Amino acid sequence: xxxxxxxxxxxxxxxxxxxxxxxxxxxxxxxxxxxxxxxxxxxxxxxxxxxxxxxxxxxxxxxxxxxxxxxxxxxxxxxxxxxxxxxxxxxxxxxxxxxxxxxxxxxxxxxxxxxxxxxxxxxxxxxxxxxxxxxxxxxxxxxxxxxxxxxxxxxxxxxxxxxxxxxxxxxxxxxxxxxxxxxxxxxxxxxxxxxxxxxxxxxxxxxxxxxxxxxxxxxxxxxxxxxxxxxxxxxxxxxxxxxxxxxxxxxxxxxxxxxxxxx
Numbered sequence: 564x565x566x567x568x569x570x571x572x573x574x575x576x577x578x579x580x581x582x583x584x585x586x587x588x589x590x591x592x593x594x595x596x597x598x599x600x601x602x603x604x605x606x607x608x609x610x611x612x613x614x615x616x617x618x619x620x621x622x623x624x625x626x627x628x629x630x631x632x633x634x635x636x637x638x639x640x641x642x643x644x645x646x647x648x649x650x651x652x653x654x655x656x657x658x659x660x661x662x663x664x665x666x667x668x669x670x671x672x673x674x675x676x677x678x679x680x681x682x683x684x685x686x687x688x689x690x691x692x693x694x695x696x697x698x699x700x701x702x703x704x705x706x707x708x709x710x711x712x713x714x715x716x717x718x719x720x721x722x723x724x725x726x727x728x729x730x731x732x733x734x735x736x737x738x739x740x741x742x743x744x745x746x747x748x749x750x751x752x753x754x755x756x757x758x759x760x761x762x763x764x765x766x767x768x769x770x771x772x773x774x775x776x777x778x779x780x781x782x783x784x785x786x787x788x789x790x791x792x793x794x795x796x797x798x799x800x801x802x803x804x805x806x807x808x809x810x811x812x813x814x815x816x817x818x819x820x821x822x823x824x825x826x
Contacts, residue, residue, distance in 0.1 A: 567694040574690045577604035612693050619696045629692045637687025648676045699802035706749035707787045721750045745805040748790040752782040760822040767815040
């Protein structure tokens with residue numbers, strides 16, 4: 564979550580800068596809107612995000628862009644926001660028709676619509692996926708270090724790397740009403756040959772005890788990867804996946820595995 568907050572905040576900064584600059588120009592505090600500074604800042608941020616994605620692609624094999632289905636979700640959300648903004652501008656245009664130009668700046672309104680559309684489109688299709696990739700690679704690196712240092716004679720080693728809490732629903736006061744816990748487990752193949760492996764988890768929460776099977780995973784010698792289960796979102800890119808979720812905190816867990824030669 565910290566990566567999403569930090570990267571999204573940096574990305575949002577030039578847009579906020581432009582908004583405050585436009586407001587200052589409107590109120591007479593400055594002669595005109597400063598476009599050059601915010602646009603240069605935004606270009607720099609996008610170049611940095613592009614370099615990060617190139618690093619994730621060449622170092623970890625992560626696709627540069629999200630899957631088509633994930634992109635469509637971002638496009639649909641952005642399109643919905645665009646419809647609301649366009650409707651608001653058209654309604655305002657009719658409401659203040661014939662009023663002095665100081666009451667409604669049509670050009671400024673459409674510029675704002677274009678700016679917000681660009682903001683949300685880049686946010687959903689580039690910025691948020693980059694944040695998720697950063698979080699995923701951090702977990703992967705930490706899991707690799709933990710599993711590499713572990714002295715074991717087991718064929719496979721599994722480690723619980725991270726748990727994130729997400730709010731599923733909020734009340735009218737924005738207070739979270741329903742939490743969800745996302746758990747991230749990684750597995751390492753300690754053998755010198757490729758294998759197919761499946762992990763069975765035994766999960767204990769305050770109100771629930773259950774078993775959960777992972778998918779059958781093909782693993783190269785020495786490979787470390789996220790454990791995917793029946794509860795893993797199959798439509799997500801690997802950086803947007805978790806191993807499983809629970810409605811309450813995980814009190815205890817255990818696992819066993821079985822493996823076979825690659826068919």
